[in-house]
Amino acid sequence: MSTLSDTPARYGPISKWLHWGMALLFAAQFVSAALRWWLPRDHAVRDFFWSYHTDLGVALLLLVLLRGAWGLMNIKNRPSVHDGLIGRLATVGHLAIYALMVVVPLIRVIAAAGSDRGLSFFGLRIFPAQQPEITWLTSFSEWHGELGWILALLIVGHITMAVGWHHLIKRDGSLQRMTR
Secondary structure: OOOOOOEOOEOOHHHHHHHHHHHHHHHHHHHHHHHHHHOOOOOHHHHHHHOOHHHHHHHHHHHHHHHHHHHHHOOOOOOOOOOHHHHHHHHHHHHHHHHHHHHHHHHHHHHHHOOOOOEEEOOEEEEOOOOOOOHHHHHHHHHHHHHHHHHHHHHHHHHHHHHHHHHHHHOOOHHHHHHO
C-alpha cells in the first residue's frame, strides 16, 4: 500500500486526519448539545451553537462510515493491539465507541424521517416533513441524547487511557503513533 496507509509502526495520514478531524467535530457537537441543555431558550449563544448540530451530526455519520471502511482496509497494517486484559478492554471500548458513533446519529436520522420537520443536510432535503408525524419513527429520538452522552463518556475514557495510561504511565509510544 501507499504511504497514505497505516503501517505496523504508525497510523497513516488519512487515519490521523480522520481521527483528529472527527475529534474536533465531535467536540463541537458535544459543546452544542451541552449549551442547548445549560442555556435558556432564545439565548443567542445557545441558538448559534445549536444551529449546526444537525448538519454536523449527518456529516459525522458519513465520516464515521468512511473512517470505518478505511480502518477495515488497513486493519492488517495497523499498529499492534495491546495484549492482556487491558488490550481486550481497549478493543471492547473502541468497538463501543464506533458502534455509538454510528447508532447515535442514525437513530436521529430515522426519527427525522418520520418527523414534521423532516431532515436537510446543508440545505439539501433528505427527508420531507411528514404530516402527520410517523410516531414509531419519531420515538427513536428519545434515545439520541442519552446515547450521545454515553458516547461522550466513552470518549473521555479513551482520552484518559491514551494520555494517562499509554503516554504518562506506560510511555509505550501509542499516542505518538497517532500524532506523528
